[in-house]
Amino acid sequence: MDSGAKTQKSGANSDTGAGGQPQWSFLRVVASFRRWWHDAVMGTVEQEEVIAKRREECAISSRYLFMTAMSAGIAILGLLLSSPAVVIGAMLLSPLMDPIMGLGFALAIGDYRWMRQSAHSLAWGTLMAIGLCAMIVFVSPLQDITSEIASRTRPNLFDLMVALFSAMAGAYAMIRGREGTIVGVAIATALMPPLAVIGFGLATLNWTVFTGALLLYVTNFVTIALTVWGMARLYGFSATLSERQTRWQNFVLAIVFIALAVPLGFSLRQIAWEAGAARQVRGELAANFGASSRLSQPEIEFDREPMRVSAFVWTTRLEPDAEVRSEANLARLLDTAVDVQLKQFLVRDEESAEEAQLASVKLAEEEAARDRLQELTARLALAAGVEEDDVLIDRQRRRALVRAKVLPGAPLETYAALERRITATEPEWRVELIPPIATLPSVAFDGEEPDDAAREAITLAGWAAQRLGRGLVVSGPEEQAETVRSLLVGKGAEASLGETRTGEVRVAWAPNEDE
Template sequence: MPENQPKPFRANAVWRWWRARVVGSVDHVEVVAQVVEDGGWTPRYLLMTLLAAGIAMLGLLLSSPAVVIGAMLLSPLMGPIIGFGFSLALFDFKEMRDSLQALALGAVIAVLFAALIVTFSPIQTVTAEIAARTRPNLFDLIVAILSAVAGGYAVIRERHGTIVGVAIATALMPPLATVGFGLATRNWTVFGGALLLFFTNLMAIALTASVMARIYGFGSSLSPKQTRLQATLVIATLAALAVPLGLTLRQIGQEAVAARQTRDTIAAQFVSAARIDDLEIEHAGEAMRVRAVVFTPTYRAGAETAAIEALRRRLDRPVELSLDQVITGHGDVTAEQAQLQAARERQQAQEKGAADLTAKLALIAGVDPAMVTVDRQNRRALVRAAPLPDATLSTYRALESRVALSFDGWTIELVPPPLMRLPIIDFTDDKPNPAAIDLVVWAARRGGLPVSITGPADRTAPVVSALRDRGVDARATAGAGGDGVLAGWATS
């Protein structure tokens, strides 16, 4: 080779430089000691877990991002997760066991404490902050991986201030608190979605931290077989997580595109001065349901029919459209001004409707109006009724139905006093009475307790099956024979 020709790039030279200049500057013993100290079970870890879980749950119920961020900063879960990642890199099974034990105990305590708070809270509705943590997607996995790279670098380079930002980015405690909310309210959609988000963050952080540790020379004494096992574990786990998260992201993207196309299609039916307001889209079911309000200077006959046909062609799916045209008039009132005025009037109407609902629920339930919980955003109201003279479960259910009929579009939950007597379930043509089953289901959902069904086996089996099919935790208990079976609360 001529002397003036540049030498070929050698990967080994870069690797030697990395080992000498970068890996050689890391105090591996001190870093491992710090990781072990932060990843174990201590009284401080228990206290901070309880505090973080409580603050996170209250922030979620209040839908307060600032409070939720405070819980992220207090959460000590990052320590055991980083410890688990380093133990994978080092094949240190003792540290792996200690980290997993601390992580499992912390997660269980956080979930149970959050569930306890929800159980005694008058607010048990799914807020925007809770809903935001029930639908993880591929972007959440990418955020967790990038944050874990920053976290691993901060631990190895002893830049502990960076951990604050990583804690906010990965948000380990709020998903656990949301799991507790789903457990307390028996909302398994919330429970499963939040649990998947927590597991995604956990595995992404642990596995990425393990990779970072190996890059910086931790576990350099491992055999090639152990290294291949580590690589296989990391790739397989991240790939398994990426599949369901990618499908969710695809669905979210499709819904966003459909919303944009729906808005454009409806707007095309009117003049340019028209403005679309209050666009609501429901994707559940075969047909997409759309409701829209359009502020327009001129009324256009047949706009709804034309929009439906255009949407069906563009989206290639059935569409149900409810289109309201609000004439802005001629003169100085523009569509934008009319839109703002309508928003103000809508806000005032919502406030008045919520106040009327609160007063009526308080009167019917026999409690102070302050005991009524109203979620205007999700149009839900909850009240725990006081014991009323001679009232049965049927009485409370009828009161709830009466209020619901008076306030269309609201979800009303009137919770009867605890442990009221459940009805005897009689049979007609060897089938349990549907009305009695409906009442037991309603009471079980409001009370949040399992139900015990007592009677002969040939009678209790169909009752238990009917209740379980409707989501009630029902348990059969042997008892005396008769025409009906006795329903009771399965609690001490």
């Protein structure tokens, strides 16, 4: 065979793989996907519109500073009171997500002026929030570390993953114009509560709390910024940088991300050790009493020196030396000093032990439910401006009802927002906050249909009518008034048509029969 034939055969072999399939088919699929992504996905993104809106919301303003301060104040009060509902309210108010998202977009397009603007807004908001929280804690009589505070002092790798996924959702929402998702992202990443905990640590000079919360905050905002940068680049937001500058930028970003992941990895390793230690503690305690005994879930305080373990035991035979034996064995297994405190209850037999354990668990659940109900009552009373005795609670039907007092200057939307906020934290309860009689908003049309603001006004009017049990009268141009009336009926409200006239559609209260 001559050299030309060999070359031809070699070329044929290089183009085909096993079974005669082309080796380059995978590359063609990748190229086809890239073309589709460029045309069908990247080509539909209004980059200039997205950048203009992000740039506008990154600027430092009186609104930004005011909302940050209010969010910080609510967050630190919620943390001191250990109230998750109040903390969630602070997350909803916090505007810190805007400059952090701006950092990511600015990095993606290489706009360092915008990057400095975002960093400037973020720095001022961060320092102001920490200072305000520290001042509130300093003058507050409550300076104990609550469970809400403690939960934000030990960041781990899972916190980084939460920030990563929520930032991807937030960036997608902004790029694709689905910004309603940002509310959920703000709650998931929880930027303001760690800042409040930093202020708490500063005011109480507790550097363990301070550094733990600071690491969590830095983890969240850096992860969000880097993820937004990656999503923006994926959707075609390009930087006007040289190839050398781009490589250096990517290298720096990788170093920052690794620097965050390493300490969080160590934190995750500590949490894994604690989980294993908890299993060993329970196994050791159970081994001291035999199969006929019943053990409560041990409470372990890992931060104490020595580590403290406490539990209840229902047993048919008291073991006076159980604490000593457990301390010695656990110290050997865990390689650390352990202080074991057991409360033993003598029972007749195994069945009695099970009954006593179940009764104890049921009692604890009832106490927790009672505390939760009391907290719900207190929140409703505070939101409505009334005493707790004025809140009606139906435990069997899980219904809570309260009639709100008139809050000076508060529109109906305020009462509806208060009800929504409390309902979000109590999904198993039907919460009804009855607002006072107030002027209903007018309804504007964008062409033949109500605009978005008008639909919100219709929803608000329907909610108020249901809560107050009163009918509504719709007046205005005939066709538009009928449209609004139909929408109100769809919301469950009783609505009738009033006088036909020109101008805006107005919704008013129908007079009561006794008026």
